[in-house]
Amino acid sequence: MKSTEQARRGKARRISSIWLVPAVALAIGVWMAYDTVASRGPLVTLEMNTAEGIEAGKTLIKVKEVAVGRVESVGLSDDFSRAKVSARMFDGTEAMLNEESNFWVVKPRIGRDGISGLNTLLSGAYIELSPGNGDQEQRYFTTLSQPPVLRAREKGVSIVLQSLESNSLNPGDPVLYRGYTVGRVESADFAIEAQQSVYKLFIEDPFAELVTEQVRFWSSSGVQLELGSEGFRFDIGSLESLIAGGVSFDIVGNQPPGQRVSDGTEFQLFRSQGAARQEGFTQYANFLLYLDESVRGLSSGAPVEFRGIRVGTVIEVPYTGEHQLGSSLMNMKVPVLIRFEPERLGPQFSAVTIQDWQQQLHSLFEEGLRASLRSGNLLTGALYVDLNFHPNEPLLIAESAGDFPVFPTVRGGSGQLDQKVGELLDNVNTIDFGQFAATSEDTLRAIQQFATQLESLAADPDMQALPATLRQTLDELDRMMAGYSTDAPAYNDLSRAIERLDHILSNLEPFAESVRDKPSSLFFNSPLPADPEPRSEQ
Structure with missing residues (x-):
């Protein structure tokens, strides 16, 4: 039996299109998950004192107002002493995270620069990141309690200032150049071994070009008031330096600026601009003065002048080096150290060597150049050293004594001035101010009596009627003067009478002449002249 197999045909089952959605x-979700995982940045941990204003999933991490991360969670540290914040950085931010990076919370603050962070009142606090320049990556950071003085990656120059005095500078104080803020104080430390204050400054570009080899730095904290022989000097910096202090720098004198310094260059910090200017004079000659008068009022830094022009500075009063003070006091003299600074006279005098200056000064000693004390300010009693020629004064001391050569001196006029002032005060004390007051009271009493008499005289009826009587008299005088005017009848009658008198005098003039020539004509008739005879013709 032959069997055949018959194929059966049927429709294949298909996947329903509803499963495509x-x-x-799912594919989009997987892709989004992969993209999210692949595109997210590193996870960083921030440790801070308090998490005030920080919210998980909301608070952003920004760099120059650009969001670069977001806070994921907020918790506490293991010992519960600090807050710990975990933040996920965005993709491409790995290079920002190294050992020199800094984080801090931006919120409203009041500082030396004014009020900052007011925009966070509406948007909420955020975390600011200052990317560092380090080479080692880091994921764990401790946030700063205050914004840093300087941001990383800023261009400029860092220098170091050293000072033996306490200048009370703090990080963030301004660095000024002719009144303009060009940098900040980065740090302030104290070197125990050197016993001096050390400050690190940063001057930003393009002002970093101003920091050259010849600049001098001085403290410009608050208000500086100096009272010396030249009077009052009042210096004040910017408003910020008045409140918080600061440092100023500039080229002192007429020196060339020199080359720009490199990072880490050290400078000395002076207490004032005057002290910085004083240190700028590198060429000088020291002399000793032996004064036989009081030096009260003469202080270090007082000027040394030649006919009103400053040529030096008083260095030490009294000078104590080499036991000069004791031996000098035994001779009833006070040693004073002065410094002659020819650079004050201009660059052309700086080229002359100190040895040449000393030789010239010694030759001038023979011609009568002497030093003396003068009063620079009567109000403060400050003195200064005056150099002038006194050819009649003998040269008593010209040799060197101890460390420095001696500058010959003469007695100044400050002692005489004190004596005259004392005599004036003595004369004032001899005045009997009690008698003067009694005399003044008698004079005032007499004036009061005279005023009373005037008041009684003014109350008299006759005195009150006097103005009316004077007025009547003036009216009558005016009417009388009006009768002699050109239009008055009396004036016309007088004019006609004068004319008739003039006519009569004219008629009497020939009679008066004949009587003058022949007085006998008053009694005898004058002979008549002969008749004229005609001349005959020839």
Whole structure:
């Protein structure tokens, strides 16, 4: 029996199209998950004192107002003493995270620069990141309690200031150049071994070009008031330096600026601009003065002048080196150290060597150049050293004594001035101010009596009627003067009478002449002149 196999035909089962929607959604979800995981940045941990204003999933991490990360969670440290914040950085931010990076919370603050962070009142606090320049990556950071003085990656120059005095500078104080803020104080430390204050400054570009080899730095903290022989000097910096202090720098004198310094260059910090200017004079000659008068009022830094022009500075009063003070006091003299600074006279005098200056000064000693004390300010009693020629004064001391050569001196006029002032005060004390007051009271009493008499005289009826009587008299005088005007009848009658008198005098003039020539004509008739005879013709 032959069997045949018959194929059966049927329709193949197909996947329903409704399953395409979840498949596509699943693929999109997988892709989004992969993209999220692949595109997210590193996870960083921030440790801070308090998490005030920080919210998980909301608070952003920004660099120059650009979001670079977001806070994921907020918790406490293991010992519960600090807050710990975990933040996920965005993709491409790995280079920002190294050992020199800094984080801090931005919120409203009041500082030396004014009020900052007011925009966070509406948007909420955020975390600011200052990317560092380090080479080692880091994921764990301790946030700063205050914003840093300087941001990383800023261009400029860092220098170091050293000072033996306490200048009370703090990080963030301004660095000024002719009144303009060009940098900040980065740090302030104290070197125990050297016993001096050390400050690190940063001057930003392009002002870093101003920091050259010849600049001098001085403290410009608050208000500086100096009272010396030249009077009052009042210096004040910017408003910020007045409140918080600061440092100023500039080229002192007429020196060339020199080359720009490199990072880490050390400078000395002076207490004032005057002290910085004083240190700028590198060429000088020291002399000793032996004064036989009081040096009260003469202080270090007082000027040394030649006919009103400053040529030096008083260095030490009294000078104590080499036991000069004791031996000098035994001779009833006070040693004073002065410094002659020819650079004050201009660059052309700086080229002359100190040895040449000393030789010239010694030759001038023979011609009568002497030093003496003068009063620079009567109000403060400050003195200064005056150099002038006194050819009649003998040269008593010209040799060197101890460390420095001696500058010959003469007695100044400050002692005489004190004596005259004392005599004036003595004369004032001899005045009997009690008698003067009694005399003044008698004079005032007499004036009061005279005023009373004037008041009684003014109350007299006759005195009150006097103005009316004077007025009547003036009216009558005016009417009388009006009768002699050109239009008055009396004036016309007088004019006609004068004319008739003039006519009569004119008629009497020939009679008066004949009587003058022949007085006998008053009694005898004058002979008549002969008749004229005609001349005959020839």
